[in-house]
Amino acid sequence: MSGLKFGTSGLRGLVTELGDEVCGAYTVAFLKHVQKRHAVAHDGVLLVGYDLRSSSPRMAAAGMSAARSFGMRVENCGPLPTPALALRAMILGAPAIMVTGSHIPADRNGLKFYRPDGEIDKADEAGILAFLDSQKPPAANSDVAVSDEALRAYAGRCASLLSPGALAGKRIGVYQHSSVARDLMVEILQGTGAEAIGVGRSDIFVPVDTEALRPEDIIFAEQTCRALKLDALVSTDGDADRPLIADENGNFLRGDMVGLLTARFLEADAVVTPVTSNTSIEQCGFFDRVYRTRVGSPYVIEGMEKALGDGCKRIIGFEANGGVLLGAPAAVDGRVIDALPTRDAMLPILCVLGMAAREGTSLSRLVERLPARHTGSGRLEHVPAEKSGAFLKSLENAQALRAFFADAGTVRDSDRIDGMRVVLTNGDLIHYRSSGNAPELRCYTEAGSRERAAELLVWGLERAARALEHDSKK
Incomplete structure (x- = not known):
């Protein structure tokens, strides 16, 4: 399970890392956590849905088997949109697991967990990991028929x-x-x-x-x-x-x-x-x-x-x-x-x-009709979290921050909500943050023209690359 991690939208990893035992272990850990923190009944129901990638039905079946062996009833919602599963979970006041890798390639997949009142938060992620162990969940005896209740409720909402x-x-x-x-x-x-x-x-x-x-x-x-x-x-x-x-x-x-x-x-x-x-x-x-x-x-x-x-x-x-x-x-x-x-x-x-x-x-x-603002985004790959963290930390000093951006313009304002985001006196914006899903340093830019946003992006990536190279030589 070492290659798996929670990102900005659930647990993600290679399909080869998401075998039946792993999916079952995470399912049981999630159920133990929601029963402790969110008072879900031990004989309650777990909702499970999945997307159309080839690995998803198998992973969903593994999770459902583990849940039934754990003592939970299971509603197999079949292939359906993630928000449809979330809506059904809130209607029933039940936990749910969506098997999906969202937009990532088919050789990868993931699990997205829902409490009875909505998406899990970062504290829930830590709680799930605390209950995770490598013990093999026992297999359940039979398949669970697909119910269309969740999809029909969501279709009615959309309509x-x-x-x-x-x-x-x-x-x-x-x-x-x-x-x-x-x-x-x-x-x-x-x-x-x-x-x-x-x-x-x-x-x-x-x-x-x-x-x-x-x-x-x-x-x-x-x-x-x-x-x-x-x-x-x-x-x-x-x-x-x-x-x-x-x-x-x-x-x-x-x-x-x-x-x-x-x-x-x-x-x-x-x-x-x-x-x-x-x-x-x-x-x-x-x-x-x-x-x-x-x-x-x-x-x-x-x-x-x-x-x-x-x-x-x-x-x-x-x-x-x-x-x-x-x-x-x-x-x-x-x-x-x-x-x-x-x-x-x-x-x-x-x-x-x-x-x-x-x-x-x-x-x-x-x-x-909207205000004309143009953006750019790019990334520096193979930058471990500790390196991008040290780079962002170096920009917290006001004098160092002004010197770093001097070639781009004069810093008017900055914030550290997620990484370092800087607004220059002419309104241009440059933002660095460490990726939550991969060893990457992300760079985002914004300006009044598409050309200027692209120009700032090139500058931002090159400037960060030089700084990282300089730090690695210290």
Whole structure:
């Protein structure tokens, strides 16, 4: 189990490291933890779901067998979106495990754990690890039949977001690939009156990363939108908790812009988002409060809880990958949508399409109305956590910080919410943080033009590389 670790979104590792005994051990450790910390009954029910990668059914079966041997009843929710499993868990007040590697390649996979009230936090991760041992869980006797209750409840929630006919006359392409929501997306969009056209379906798992699109995805979107004369092309990552939305020209919307538009459509008074989302969120002036957090949905959830404690009523959380978390009930045309504090792809897809239709405009024009901020991101690989940590620590000294960034500009402000984020006097932004999933130092930039953001990224990566090389020679 040494190669496995918790990242920003659950436990991840190579499929070869996630054998039946390992999956069973983590399942039992999770159940022991939720029974101790969250008072889950010893004879209660565990919900299990999985995505469409080839290793997921086997891993799910191993977890279900371990849970039954442990004395739990099991509801096999089958292949379904992660937010659908989370919704079912909250409805029943039961723990859940989603087998998914999200957007990572098919040779990898993972486990995502849910308490009865939502995603686990960092304290829960530590609690699970404390109960983890190498003892082989006993095998259960039989398979568990798939229940469609979770998927039907989620489909009903999605269908209630927009009125029937809200997207009438719209041609929406659905890039299906191997998304676990590929059929659900078509069904829900057709229910809004749109002409939903499935394209790009694949029987082989496709690692679609909403933050790092493959060149073939970009080309596919442009060609498909043009050939089919689409108003939009939509998709998700593998487990359908992160959306992918392209405008009528096939240009993909940045995830943080998707979150901003979703929050606007739902009339949020507070937005909670990591420091990697761009500053259009503050500059647009749409929201009473903007809370910035570290990267990762557990931190966004903490921020949403703080916003609720501060008296905010309509709270939307989102990440730069586009996944939107509904931190409080939202009203849409008189219909109330219950809170769902986990990443969801269908919510932003429907909200963004609904906003464009309601305002009688295109997706490209919706984005053009927002403050013009452009971003860049890159990474230095093979930088161990201790080296990136020492590098970030060296920038905490004010004099050293000014000297480090002198060639880029004068430092106006800085914060250490997650790594080191610096704002220069001209508004340009450079942000360094250590990856939570790999031995990498990440660099993010933001500026008023695409060219300047790219220029800053090159500078930032080269400047950090020189500093790391200098430190290694000491």
